[in-house]
Amino acid sequence: MIITLITDFGSPYNGIIKGVIKTIAPNVDIIEISSDIPPFDIKSGAFVLYSSYKFFPKETIHMAIVDPGVGSERKAIAIKTKNYYFIGPDNGILIPAAKEDGIIEIRETKISLPYISSTFHGRDIFAPTAAFLAKEKNFEKIGEKINKFNDLEFFKLIHKDFIECEIIFIDRFGNLVLSIKDNDIDLSNRKLLLEKDNKIYEIKYVNTYANANKGELIILKGSSNFYEISIREGNAKDFLNLSVDNKII
Amino acid sequence: MIITLITDFGSPYNGIIKGVIKTIAPNVDIIEISSDIPPFDIKSGAFVLYSSYKFFPKETIHMAIVDPGVGSERKAIAIKTKNYYFIGPDNGILIPAAKEDGIIEIRETKISLPYISSTFHGRDIFAPTAAFLAKEKNFEKIGEKINKFNDLEFFKLIHKDFIECEIIFIDRFGNLVLSIKDNDIDLSNRKLLLEKDNKIYEIKYVNTYANANKGELIILKGSSNFYEISIREGNAKDFLNLSVDNKII
Amino acid sequence: MIITLITDFGSPYNGIIKGVIKTIAPNVDIIEISSDIPPFDIKSGAFVLYSSYKFFPKETIHMAIVDPGVGSERKAIAIKTKNYYFIGPDNGILIPAAKEDGIIEIRETKISLPYISSTFHGRDIFAPTAAFLAKEKNFEKIGEKINKFNDLEFFKLIHKDFIECEIIFIDRFGNLVLSIKDNDIDLSNRKLLLEKDNKIYEIKYVNTYANANKGELIILKGSSNFYEISIREGNAKDFLNLSVDNKII
Numbered sequence: 001m002i003i004t005l006i007t008d009f010g011s012p013y014n015g016i017i018k019g020v021i022k023t024i025a026p027n028v029d030i031i032e033i034s035s036d037i038p039p040f041d042i043k044s045g046a047f048v049l050y051s052s053y054k055f056f057p058k059e060t061i062h063m064a065i066v067d068p069g070v071g072s073e074r075k076a077i078a079i080k081t082k083n084y085y086f087i088g089p090d091n092g093i094l095i096p097a098a099k100e101d102g103i104i105e106i107r108e109t110k111i112s113l114p115y116i117s118s119t120f121h122g123r124d125i126f127a128p129t130a131a132f133l134a135k136e137k138n139f140e141k142i143g144e145k146i147n148k149f150n151d152l153e154f155f156k157l158i159h160k161d162f163i164e165c166e167i168i169f170i171d172r173f174g175n176l177v178l179s180i181k182d183n184d185i186d187l188s189n190r191k192l193l194l195e196k197d198n199k200i201y202e203i204k205y206v207n208t209y210a211n212a213n214k215g216e217l218i219i220l221k222g223s224s225n226f227y228e229i230s231i232r233e234g235n236a237k238d239f240l241n242l243s244v245d246n247k248i249i
Numbered sequence: 250m251i252i253t254l255i256t257d258f259g260s261p262y263n264g265i266i267k268g269v270i271k272t273i274a275p276n277v278d279i280i281e282i283s284s285d286i287p288p289f290d291i292k293s294g295a296f297v298l299y300s301s302y303k304f305f306p307k308e309t310i311h312m313a314i315v316d317p318g319v320g321s322e323r324k325a326i327a328i329k330t331k332n333y334y335f336i337g338p339d340n341g342i343l344i345p346a347a348k349e350d351g352i353i354e355i356r357e358t359k360i361s362l363p364y365i366s367s368t369f370h371g372r373d374i375f376a377p378t379a380a381f382l383a384k385e386k387n388f389e390k391i392g393e394k395i396n397k398f399n400d401l402e403f404f405k406l407i408h409k410d411f412i413e414c415e416i417i418f419i420d421r422f423g424n425l426v427l428s429i430k431d432n433d434i435d436l437s438n439r440k441l442l443l444e445k446d447n448k449i450y451e452i453k454y455v456n457t458y459a460n461a462n463k464g465e466l467i468i469l470k471g472s473s474n475f476y477e478i479s480i481r482e483g484n485a486k487d488f489l490n491l492s493v494d495n496k497i498i
Numbered sequence: 499m500i501i502t503l504i505t506d507f508g509s510p511y512n513g514i515i516k517g518v519i520k521t522i523a524p525n526v527d528i529i530e531i532s533s534d535i536p537p538f539d540i541k542s543g544a545f546v547l548y549s550s551y552k553f554f555p556k557e558t559i560h561m562a563i564v565d566p567g568v569g570s571e572r573k574a575i576a577i578k579t580k581n582y583y584f585i586g587p588d589n590g591i592l593i594p595a596a597k598e599d600g601i602i603e604i605r606e607t608k609i610s611l612p613y614i615s616s617t618f619h620g621r622d623i624f625a626p627t628a629a630f631l632a633k634e635k636n637f638e639k640i641g642e643k644i645n646k647f648n649d650l651e652f653f654k655l656i657h658k659d660f661i662e663c664e665i666i667f668i669d670r671f672g673n674l675v676l677s678i679k680d681n682d683i684d685l686s687n688r689k690l691l692l693e694k695d696n697k698i699y700e701i702k703y704v705n706t707y708a709n710a711n712k713g714e715l716i717i718l719k720g721s722s723n724f725y726e727i728s729i730r731e732g733n734a735k736d737f738l739n740l741s742v743d744n745k746i747i
Contacts, residue, residue, distance in 0.1 A: 002520060004513065010421030012297040013472075015253065015282025019304035022251060022280070026306065030280075031520070031528075033513025039422050040482050048510040055517035055621065057524065068482055071457030118457035120472035123304065172508030173537050208569030208616035223511075223618035233538050233566055259670030261546040262721075264502065264531025268553035271500060271529070275555065279529075288671050289731050317731055320706030367706035369721035372553065 001134045002029045002056060006048050006064040007122060008037040016120075017063075017127045020113070024131035031056075040068040042093050046152055047169040047177065050096040051224040053084060061085040061130050063122075064093045071118040076125045077149065078133065078142050080105045085139070087130050089121070092152025110143040154179035168226070174235030178227045187227060192219055194229070196240060203229060250383045251278045251305060255297050255313040256371060257286040265369075266312075266376045269362070273380035280305075289317040291342050295401055296418040296426065299345040300473040302333060310379050311346070312371075313337040320367040325374045326398065327382065327391050329354045334388070336379050338370070341401025359392040403428035417475070423484030427476045436476060441468055443478070445489060452478060499632045500527045500554060504546050504562040505620060506535040514618075515561075515625045518611070522629035529554075538566040540591050544650055545667040545675065548594040549722040551582060559628050560595070561620075562586040569616040574623045575647065576631065576640050578603045583637070585628050587619070590650025608641040652677035666724070672733030676725045685725060690717055692727070694738060701727060 003021060007014055014035040021028055033052050037045045045066035053062050067074075067089045075090040081101035086094040087109070109129040116124045129142060156179045157164040163185065169177040192203040203219045204212065212218045212232040217239070222228040229236050252270060256263055263284040270277055282301050286294045294315035302311050316323075316338045324339040330350035335343040336358070358378040365373045378391060405428045406413040412434065418426040441452040452468045453461065461467045461481040466488070471477040478485050501519060505512055512533040519526055531550050535543045543564035551560050565572075565587045573588040579599035584592040585607070607627040614622045627640060654677045655662040661683065667675040690701040701717045702710065710716045710730040715737070720726040727734050 004517075006510075006513075008421070011283030011285060012255075012301045013420070015255075015280065015297075016301045016304050018280050018282075019253075019301060019306075019309075022278070023304065023306045029520070031513065031516050033516075034509030036421075036509060039484075048513075052510045052514045052517060055514050055521065057517075057521045060517075069459060072459035117470075117472045119469065123472065171511070172506070172534075210567060210570035220617065221615075223615045223621065235537075257670070260532030260534060261504075261550045262669070264504075264529065264546075265550045265553050267529050267531075268502075268550060268555075268558075271527070272553065272555045285670075288733075318708065321708035366719075366721045368718065372721065 001025070001027070002031055002060045003130050003134055004052075004056060004060060004062045005030065005032045006034045006037065006045055006052075006062070006066075008035075008039050008041065008045065008066045009122065010035055013120065013122060016123050020123055020127040021131045021134075024128060025135040028131065028134045037066050040066065042066050042068070042091055042152065043154075044169050045093045046096050047154075049086075049093065050100065051169075053086075053097045054101070056084070058083045059085070061087060061133055062094075062097070063126055063130050064088040064097075065122045065126055066093055067091070067121065070121050074150075075108045075146070076121060076129070077146070078107050078109050078129060078139070079103055080107075080139050085133060087126055087133070089126075090150050092150050095149070095152045096154065105139070106146050106149055107139065107143045108146050156180050156184065158185055170237050174231070174237035174239075175222070176229040176236050176240070177222060177224075178229065180227050181225045182221050182227070183225070187219060194240075201240070209233075250274070250276070251280055251309045252379050252383055253301075253305060253309060253311045254279065254281045255283045255286065255294055255301075255311070255315075257284075257288050257290065257294065257315045258371060259284055262369065262371060265372050269372055269376040270380045270383075273377060274384040277380065277383045286315050289315065291315050291317070291340055291401065292403075293418050294342045295345050296403075298335075298342065299349065300418075302335075302346045303350070305333070307332045308334070310334040310336065310382055311343075312375055312379050313342045313346075314371045314375055315342055316340070316370065319370050323399075324357050324395070325370060325378070326395070327356050327358050327378055327388070328352055329356075329388050334382060336375055336382070338375075339399050341399050344398070344401045345403065354388070355395050355398055356388070356392045357395050405429050405433065407434055419486050423480070423486035423488075424471070425478040425485050425489070426471060426473075427478065429476050430474050431470050431476070432474070436468060443489075450489070458482075499523070499525070500529055500558045501628050501632055502550075502554060502558060502560045503528065503530045504532045504535065504543055504550075504560070504564075506533075506537050506539065506543065506564045507620060508533055511618065511620060514621050518621055518625040519629045519632075522626060523633040526629065526632045535564050538564065540564050540566070540589055540650065541652075542667050543591045544594050545652075547584075547591065548598065549667075551584075551595045552599070554582070556581045557583070559583040559585065559631055560592075561624055561628050562591045562595075563620045563624055564591055565589070565619065568619050572648075573606045573644070574619060574627070575644070576605050576607050576627060576637070577601055578605075578637050583631060585624055585631070587624075588648050590648050593647070593650045594652065603637070604644050604647055605637065605641045606644050654678050654682065656683055668735050672729070672735035672737075673720070674727040674734050674738070675720060675722075676727065678725050679723050680719050680725070681723070685717060692738075699738070707731075 049064045077090045079086040079098045111129040112125045165179045194201040298313045326339045328335040328347045360378040361374045414428045443450040547562045575588045577584040577596045609627040610623045663677045692699040
C-alpha cells in the first residue's frame with residue numbers, strides 16, 4: 001500500500017508525518033511527491049496532485065496539504081474516487097484530481113491523534129487518517145459523509161481573438177504552466193502574443209525544446225497536456241517576472 | 250526497522266549514506282527527516298531531532314549529523330534511550346532529544362567502513378554504525394561505554410518583567426521557533442513587546458493562525474509546544490531579519 | 499532490488515517517476531540521491547553519479563537524468579557494467595561512473611509508456627526501462643546493442659609548474675570540487691596559488707577541516723578523492739564567485 005505526500009511544509013514537518021504514518025501502519029510505502037510547494041499556494045498544490053496522481057498504482061492514498069486555514073473551521077476531508085483515495089483540507093486542493101478520476105464519496109474525517117494542535121493537522125489529523133485507511137481499508141469508518149465541498153477550477157476564458165488564462169504552476173526550470181490544455185484550443189503553428197506591463201512578447205509554438213534555439217521564448221504542450229511558456233535552457237519565470245495566479249491575456 | 254536521517258548535507262551526500270546503509274542492512278527502511286539543516290547549525294539540527302523523534306515507532310534508530318568538527322578529535326557516539334537509539338557526533342545535537350526520552354547508555358562507536366576519510370564521517374562511521382545496530386541489534390558491540398558527553402541546552406532566562414530567549418529554528422514559512430515552552434511560562438492573553446535594533450514591536454498572542462489577520466505579527470504555541478513568532482500568511486524571518494542563535498529580550 | 503534517482507527535475511517530476519516505477523515493479527526500493535542538480539548541468543549530474551554509485555549494493559539500477567536534449571535525436575540508453583546498471587540519456591552523464599566500474603554492454607532502450615511526450619522522457623522512457631529491468635532481470639530485452647556513445651571526461655592538464663582544471667561540482671556548503679584527484683598529483687604540503695580576475699589567492703593545503711582556521715581558504719582531498727577548494731565554516735563559492743565549468747589555472 002502506497003501513501004503519497006504533497007505539502008508546502010519542508011523539514012521537519014514532512015518527516016514527522018512519515019513517523020506518524022509508520023507508527024500506525026508500519027508496512028505502508030510512503031512516497032514524497034513534493035515538500036516544497038510555495039507556502040500557502042493551494043493552486044500549485046492542486047496542479048502537482050493533478051499531474052501526478054494517475055501515475056501511481058490503483059488504491060494509492062494521496063495526501064495533499066497546503067493549509068493556510070489550519071485551526072479555522074475548514075473541514076478535513078477524505079475523498080474516494082474511481083481508482084484512488086485523496087486526503088487533505090477542504091480548500092479545493094484535492095478537487096481537480098478527484099474530479100478527473102471521478103468522485104464517488106466524500107467524508108469528513110474524525111480520525112486523529114489523541115491531542116490535536118491548532119497549527120499542524122498534517123501530523124494530528126491527515127497522517128492518522130491516511131494510515132488508518134491504509135491499515136483498515138474501510139473508507140466508511142473515517143467519518144460522516146458530506147455532500148458539499150469547496151471547489152477549485154483553473155481559470156480560463158477562450159475568446160475568438162485572444163485567451164485569458166492564469167499560471168497554475170512554475171517548475172524548477174522556470175517553465176510557466178498555463179491553465180489551458182491542448183483540447184481547449186489547438187495552438188500549434190499559431191503566432192502568439194503575450195501582453196505584460198504594456199509590452200508585447202512574441203512567443204513561438206514548438207513541438208519540443210529541441211526545435212527552439214537557446215534563449216528563445218516558446219510555448220509548447222507540457223507533459224500534463226497543459227501549455228507551458230518556456231525558454232530553451234533558460235528561465236521564463238525570471239525573464240517575464242511572473243508568478244502563480246498571474247492572469248495572462 | 251527504521252533508520253531516520255537529519256543532516257545539513259544536501260545531495261549527493263545523503264544519497265551515499267543511504268547506499269552504505271542498504272549495502273549493510275538491506276531490509277532497513279530509511280526515512281529522511283531533513284537534508285537541509287542550515288550548514289553547520291547544530292542547534293537547528295538538535296531542534297529538528299527533538300521535535301520529530303518521538304513520532305516514530307519505538308526502537309527507531311535516529312541519525313543526526315551536523316558536524317563542523319569532522320576530522321577533529323570529537324567523538325562519534327551512539328546513545329540508547331528508553332525507547333530509541335541516537336547516532337551522531339558528540340557536539341550536543343543528540344542531547345535534547347535523548348535527555349527527554351531518558352538516556353540509558355552512551356557508547357563511542359568503533360564501527361566504520363575499512364577506510365575513514367577526514368571529511369565525511371556520515372558515510373564512513375555514522376551510516377555503518379546505524380546499519381550495524383539495525384542488523385545485529387546489539388548495542389554493546391558498538392564500542393566502549395563513555396560517561397562524559399558535550400551537552401546542549403536551549404538558552405532561556407525568565408525574569409519577572411521580561412524574558413531572554415533565543416531562536417532555535419526557523420521553518421520554511423519563516424516562523425521563528427523560540428526556546429521557551431508553554432510550561433515555562435503561560436503567555437496567553439498577555440501583551441508582548443519585542444526589542445530589536447532599538448525598535449519595539451508589539452506582538453499579539455493568538456491560539457491559532459485563524460485568529461490573526463493576514464500580515465499581523467503574532468506569537469502562538471507551535472506544534473512542539475515551543476512558542477513561535479509568526480506572521481499570518483507572511484514571513485516573520487524576513488520581516489524581523491533575525492536568524493538562529495539571535496538572542497531575544 | 500534498488501533503483502536510484504539523480505535528476506535536475508524537482509517536484510512534481512521526481513514523484514511522477516516514482517509512481518511509474520511502483521506501478522510496473524511494486525517491490526522495488528526507490529532511493530532518491532538527488533533531485534536538485536543545477537538545471538541542464540550534465541557535468542554535475544555525472545559527478546554526483548560517479549561519487550555515489552559504488553556505495554550501493556551490487557545489481558542496483560542507477561537512473562541519472564539531466565537531459566537538455568529531450569525531444570531531439572539523442573538516444574536513451576542502458577549500460578550494464580561489472581556490478582551495476584545505468585539508465586539515462588546518451589549525453590555523457592552515465593559515462594564516468596560506468597567506465598570506472600567497467601562497461602560490459604550498452605543498449606538503446608525501446609521500453610516506454612504507450613504514449614511518449616516530447617518533454618518528459620524520465621516518466622515515459624527512463625522510468626519504464628528501469629522498472630522493466632528490475633522486474634524482468636533481462637538486460638538483453640531492453641533493446642538493440644550499440645557500440646558508439648557520447649563520452650564525458652572531466653578536463654585537466656597537469657603542467658610542470660601549474661595545473662589547469664575545472665570545477666565539476668559545488669556542494670551545499672559551497673565547496674568547489676575540482677577535476678583533479680590525489681593520484682593525478684600529490685598536493686599535500688605544497689603552496690598553491692589560484693588566479694581569478696587578475697587576483698592571486700593563496701590556498702593552504704590541509705588534511706582536514708579541523709586543521710584550518712575559521713574563514714581560511716583551503717584545499718583538501720574530498721570524500722571522493724577529488725581535491726576541493728573550501729573555506730572552513732564558510733562558503734568558497736560565494737567568496738570566489740565561481741561556478742561549475744569554470745576553468746581554473
